[in-house]
Amino acid sequence: MYELSQYAFVAAFAALAAALLLYLVNVLGARGLQVLSVSGGGSVSMPAFGPILDTAGRYGTILTVNAFAFLTASLVFRAIAAGHGPFSNMYEFSLAFSWGALGLFLYFQAQYKLRTLALMVLPVALGLLAYATTVPSDITPLVPALQNDLLLTVHVAVAIIAYGAFAIAFGAAVLFLIQRRDSIRWLPKKVLLDEIGYKAVMVGFPMMALVIILGALWADIAWGTYWSWDPKETASLVTWLLYGAYLHARVLRGWRGERSAALLILGFGATLFTYYGNLFFGGLHSYG
C-alpha cells in the first residue's frame, strides 16, 4: 500500500507538471496570437493554431483531473497503510493541501470555465508537491496528542478546504493585479476575477472558522486548555481575521479592486505562514 501511494504521488506530480505546461501553451499561445495578429495587421492569419491551443487547454484540464485522482489515490493508499487519516506529518499535510487546492480549482473552473486561473493555482499545488519530496515520506505513528481519529480527520480535512479556497482567492487576486484596466485580452475581465476571489473567500472563511474551533475543541480535550496563544493557533486566528477584514471592507465599504486584491494576497501569505509556521517556531503544534 505504501508503494502504491508513492507511485500515485509520482503520477500526480507528473500529470500536474504536464497540465501546467499545457495551460501555459494555451494561455501564452493565445497571447502570442493576439500579439501577432495585432502586429501583422491581420494579414497573417493562423487559423490552424486556434484549435491546437484550445486542445492544449482541454488536455490541461483532463490532466489536472487526473492529477487530482492520482493524488486522491495516493492519500487513500497512505491512509490504508497508516491506519489513520493521512494528516499527521508535513509530508501528508503538503499532499493534502495540494489536493485541496486542486479540488477547489476544478470546482471553480467548472463554475466559471476559466483556464487562466490554473496559471496561479497549479504552481501553488505543484510547489506543495515539490516541497513534499524534500521531507521524509515515512509513515509515522501517531504521537499521543494526535490520537483522536475523528478530530484528526475532520480538523485537517476542513483546513484543507479552507486553505484550498484561499489559494484560489490568491490566484484570482494576482491575476486581478496583472490585469490592468481589462487591457490584457488573454486574461479574464477584472469583474470576473474579483468575483471569483470573493466567492472563494465565501467558501473558505466559514471553513477556517470551523478549523479554529475544532482545533480549540481538540486542544481542550488533549491539553485541558482551548487556547494558549501557540504560534499556529495565533497565526490561524490572524489569517481568519484578515479574511474577515476583507469581507467587511467589501460588504460595508464596497472595497473592490487593488486594495482588496492586496488583502487577499496578504491573507494567503498568512495562510502559508499558518501552515508552515510551526516549522520555524515550534510550539504545541510541532508535529512531523
Next chain:
Amino acid sequence: METPGSFSAADRGNVLPTVASGGAGARGGIWEFEIVGRIWRFFTSVRLALVLILILTAAVLVGTLLDQIPPSVLSDPSAHAQWLERAKTKYGFWTDVLDFSGMFNVFHGLWFRVIIGLLTVNIIVCTLNRWKGIWATVFPPRVRMSDTFFQHARYNATFAAPMTLPVAAERVKRSLRRSRYRVRTEGNDDSVAIYADRNRFSRFGTFLAHLSIVMILAGTVVGGMWGFSDSEFVVAEGATRALGLGTNISVGLEHFTDEYYLEGPPKDFRSEIVIYEGGKEVKRGTTRVNSPVKYKGIRFHQSFFGQAAVMEVKDAAGTELFSAAVPLAWETREGSRPIGSFDLPDQGLTAYVIGPRSGENDPLVPAGEMRVEVYRRDGGALVTADNLSQGTAKQVAELDFTFARESRFTGLRVVKDPGTNIIWVASALMVIGLVMLFYFPHRRLWALCKRRPDGSAEVRLGMTAQRDMSLESEFGRLRQRVASALRGTKGGRTSAQGDDDV
C-alpha cells in the same frame, strides 16, 4: 439607486442611536451628547476594526518572532531578572527596550488586552448599528415598486407577454417558485406586483457570528472568574497530594506508564489516578492525552512526567519522619539537574533532592546517586549537603536519610472551566451564522405585471445591486426562466447597467 429597505444608509454609519441624536432638550446638554455621539461614531468605523486587526497581526508576529517570557517566570521577580540576563546575550542593547515596551510578554500584556477590548466594543457597536438596516431588508418587504424603480434597477428586464394578465402573473410566480424563491403578490385589475426572495434570514447570520464573538469573550471571562487551573500538578507514584485551589480534593497516583513505538516516538502516556474528596475515594480512572478523567466538572489531563526518588527519613531513635516518593519535577538554576523537595516540619527543615544530570557524566551527582541538601525553613540557611547512594542510610543533619529507589511522577493539568460550555455554544452559533450568511446568501427580486390596452400583458423584472458582488448570473438565470415561462414572447428587452457602485 437606493431603494426603500436597502441597507446602505445604516452601513455608512449614519444611523446613530437615539441617545446621540436626542440632542437639545435632553438633560445632559447638547455637549455631552455630542461626546457620546462622537465616541459611538468612532466605534462604528469599520476602518477602526481594520486598523485594530492589522495591529493585532503585527503584535502576533512580534509575539512569535521574539522569545516570550513564560507566565510562571513573570510572576517571580528574580526569575524574571534572570530571564532578561539570558535574553541579553541574544538581543543585547535592545533587551531593556523590548522588555519595557512589553514585547517579551505580548499575549498577556496590557496593551494586547486593550486592543482586544477595543475590537470587542467595535464589534458590538457596529453590529447594533446595522441591526435596523438589516431588519428593514427582511421585514416587511415592499411588494409594489414604482415604474421608476424598474427603470433604474441595476438589473432589469421587460417582456411583452401574449396572454392575459392573470395568466402572465401566474407563470412568473411559478417560474420564480421553481427557482426556490418565496413569492408574495399584491394585485388589482390592472396590475400584479410580485416580490420574491430567497434565504431571507441569511443576513441574520451576521448577528449570530458577531454575537458569538462577544459570547466567546464572555466565556473567557466566566472561566477566569469561576474556574481554576493548575498546569503543574505533580504527584509521584504511590503518593497522594491535596489539590488545593479551594477544593477538598486530593489526588493519588497508583501507576504511570509510558510506551513507545519501535521507531522511537511516544505511543502512550497514562496515569492511573485515584481521586479523594474529604479523604474518601470518589473516583478512580486512567487519564491519558486525549481522554482526561473528570470529576465534578474538574478535569485531570495527562501533561508531563518524570523521575522521582523514594526517600525515607528517620530520627536517631529510629522513628520514621518521612517516607514517600519525591517528584524531581523542577530544574536547578545552575547545572540543570532535576530537583524536588519535601518538608520536615517538626525539625524545621526542608530537604532538597537533586538527581544526576541526564545523558552525561555528572561530577556533582554520579549516576545512581541522589544529592540531599537540607535547609532551615526559617531563614533558609544551608545545614548540610551530601550524596546518597541507593539503599544505604546516611546521616545528614543528625537524621538518617535513605534514597530507597527511583520512581516516577506524573504531571497533570487540573482544570475547571465553566466558561467552556459558553464557548462551544458560541462556536456552534458562529459556524451556523457564517454558513447562513455565505453559503445561503439573501436574494431579492421584484416584478410588475401590467395589463396592456390590447389585453395582453407586460412583465418587468428588477433586482437591486448588491455592494459585495455582482448578481449578473443570478439575474440572467431568473430572466431566462421567466422568459421561457412567458413563451411566445421575443426574449424581451433587458439591460444590466454597468458598475456604478464601487
